[in-house]
Amino acid sequence: MSHTAHIRSHRKPRRSASKIAMRAGVAGGVLSTLAVAGASGSASAAEPVTQTLELPTLTADLSAQVAESATATELAAANYQLEAERDAAAAQAAKEAKADLAEAKKKAEAKKKAAEAARRAAAERAERAARDAERPTLTASASADVSTSTSTATGSAAAVVAFVKAQVGKAYVSGATGPSAYDCSGLVQAAFKQVGISLPRVSQDQSTAGTQVSLSNLQPGDILYWGSAGSAYHVAVYVGDGMFVGAQNPSTGVAEKPLSYDPPTGAVRVL
Structure with missing residues (x-):
């Protein structure tokens, strides 16, 4: 008996061909399964890739x-x-x-x-x-009919005379009633307003505002008018001594003139 008869051999026992074939088959099946699974997994994993590829298009839109x-x-x-x-x-x-x-x-x-x-x-x-x-030209005989009384005005008449004389030199402006400018009836109205007498505004009405008096019997403070009573076109105030003060026209303004300068048609007395 050899001295090595009881020592096991270190070599692996040989496998039979059938076992090897079975194991190869099993291994092949496992590998096939893994391959299918891998392919399936790869296919599943490919879907997100497809969606990822579409994202740029969505982002661009x-x-x-x-x-x-x-x-x-x-x-x-x-x-x-x-x-x-x-x-x-x-x-x-x-x-x-x-x-x-x-x-x-x-x-x-x-x-x-x-x-x-x-x-x-x-x-x-x-x-x-x-x-x-x-109107006929005033003759010498007619002039004699116009009073040139030198009587001095008193009371309200004196106040009216003083007022109109104080306005001499001021401007004539149609429609003006003072204090810097007047038209003819505006001056007369303002003068009598000083003594509390309210006269109408226009010449036509002022020529009938009082008692008609003769030009031969004039007194200071009487209202002189030119034209017919009730349709007069100009008025002024008689201030005595054959003089009157009136707002004549734009060229002369308020002026003191003799009766002969422009003889009046008539006169009224309101004082």
Whole structure:
């Protein structure tokens, strides 16, 4: 018996061919299963990749939409700004037009007043000229009928005389009632207002405001008128000594004149 007979061999026992084939088959099946699973897993894993590839397209669409929205917003803002500028310009134009219209109206009103004053002054001059042409020239005998009394005014008459004399030199302005300018009836009205007597505003009415008196019996403070009573075109105040004070016309203004300068038609007494 050999000295190595009881020592086990360190070599692995040989396997039979059938076992090897079975194990190879099993291994092949496992590998096939793993391969299928791997393929399935790979296929499953591929789906997210497909979705990931589509994301850039979605992102590009969204960017385009955002860009379009931004452009629309900018256009809307520009339109609003343009509209606001147009509204502001229209408001400014309307304001300027309103101011121009007001100024034009003011100028037109001033021109109208000036034209009316000129018309009234011209009418008074024309009426006076017509009356003077119709009235006979004052003769010496007629002059004798006009009083040249030297009696001194007293009381209210003195106050009226003093007032009209104080206005001598002031301007004649049609329609004016003082204190810096007068027309003929405005001066007479203002003079009698000083003594508490309210006279009508115009010459026609003032020529019938009191008692008719003869020109041969005049007293200081009497109202002289030119034209017919009730349709007189000029008035003045007799101040005594054959003199009268009246707002004559734009060239002479308020002046003191002798009766012979422009002989009156009649007179009324209210004091």
